[in-house]
Amino acid sequence: MLVDSASLYFRAFFGVPDSMKAPDGTPVNAVRGFLDMVSTLVTQRRPDRLVACWDDDWRPAFRVEAIPSYKAHRVANPAKNIEETPPGLLPQVPVIVDVLAAFGIPRVGGAGLEADDVIGTLATRAADAGAGPVEVVTGDRDLFQLVDDAREVRVLYVGRGVRNLEVVDEKWLEAKYGVSGGDGYADLAVLRGDPSDGLPGVAGIGEKTAAAMLARYGSLDALMAAAEAGDPKLAPGATKKLLAAKDYVAAAPRVVQVVRDADLPVVDDTVPRTPVDHEAVVALADRWGIGSSITRLVTALSL
Template sequence: MTTPPETRPLLLAVDAPSLLHRAHHARVASDQRDRGGRPAWALHGMLLQVLEAVERFAPDRVVLGFDDRSFSERAARYPAYKAGRAEKHPELLEQIDRGAAMLDAMGLHTVTPPGLEADDVTASAATWARSHGWECIVITSDRDAFAHISDSTRVLRLINGGIGASPLLDPAKLFTMYGVEAGHYLDFAALRGDASDNLPGVAGIGEKAASLLLEAAGSMRAVWADIEHADGTTLVAALDSLSVERTGRRTGAGVLRKLAAEGAREQFEFNRSMMAGRDDLDLGLTPDVRRSTGALPLDEEAVSRVAGHLGVSTTTVLALRVLCGTTPASRADRPWLRPA
């Protein structure tokens, strides 16, 4: 008998730098300091968002990913990676560097993979959850995480308004947004490119063309195979049939020319390899041990001491209630996990 999704244990995987960046920009004017006089507005905002997420989703385990800021495998491979982004505020960087230690001291579980990013932690969390029969919710502002949406993983895409106002995306909602099956999202993103990471897309292929292409062909593996072995004949026919139905005009030949152009496939494959999160990291999670890394509830003394250092009494009270409650999270009602 299949276990209903709402009764399976739940792993909450958080892209912590996303929370810190958003909290910094929202709260920098407050100039909030902790009891040691250090900048704390981004740390406080991140903690509030973690607490809101835990209260909303009632996870059994929480893992928070951080970027390795000392070395980047992706930047070493592609020096222009993320070039063009604005310089980070020095006080934001200082809080990012303190973030993992603060959460660990509280009893939460953080992972900073050498040479990698928080995205790789959340990708590995989705794989871990599926392999252990768990559900997973990823919290991030990075669209690359959409590639990990499945029947066991949903993504809360952070937008203005925080946790409560952000959409929880499952395969059906992702398809409504982009017209792309979850399993093909990485192909879609590699075609489109990602300006925020300074990764140009395949020339002439935007979001609309990419989604139409994948709907007609099923996958880019099939597209490249048809171009290589049949000069794209099957692809053109499928695209023309679909595009005439949708727009009244044929697009197959034009799309084929763009895909067959010099460097097009190389750009696609490069983008795909850069965007794909590592999903094989050892997160240090032990699913069958109740009092293990990342498990809730946490120790009251540790939570009180660390949250209290931020100097906001209401946050300390909230942290104690949300993180140290005695009701097992796995017994909580989770109606948002039920199929629509």
């Protein structure tokens, strides 16, 4: 199980009341929500291996170089490339880091990489080694591109909450988006764009039209080749829109596609059945007033 950590703790912050505070008044709603979500996931899915994947760089330079608008609207401090984050969440992230360390749940990030790239690399490693199934936990649709039934990689999508998670496989992608597999979803994402990430997409081509064109031509590369060749099967209007966005379409895959071969450390990701540092766990529970969430995680891991 590969957990998109930021996706979960942001979701926890906005989904759990901020009335939950530590004894000193520091909010702990994101901490408690994150731990409770992990507990639920571990209880429901029973993974043998577990990694908390981390954003060491939320806006990598290689993506900004490809498309400068990438996440530009979310930059709080341009000089330091700092993401706009709710003030109440900032002090909680180090607490989550400390709790994961005390339990012995590995937290993996990489210089110049987003958590998506960490997940892509670790999922690929596991699939290459035949160590599946691999389950990616996220509220981010971008990671649908990793879905691969043959290699036993699927996404546990928590867009409607952890207790109502959707298991995303190739059949699900076909039914929901009309695309074939994770690669097809990545091509769709390029054409559709994503305003929340500053990706404009191809103007005038919506999700359904994009899916229909990809179904006909099989891939983004084949679709663009058809447009450039003036394929009569492609509507003139669509051809014009695709050619007008030619530079964007050439650059966007570098932004949309996750890295799958990053130089990441090999860690012991065996699920810890008991905390590696019991004293630290107790101290954190007392210090931050998160004893009930700690207890739930202890119970989940020990099952």
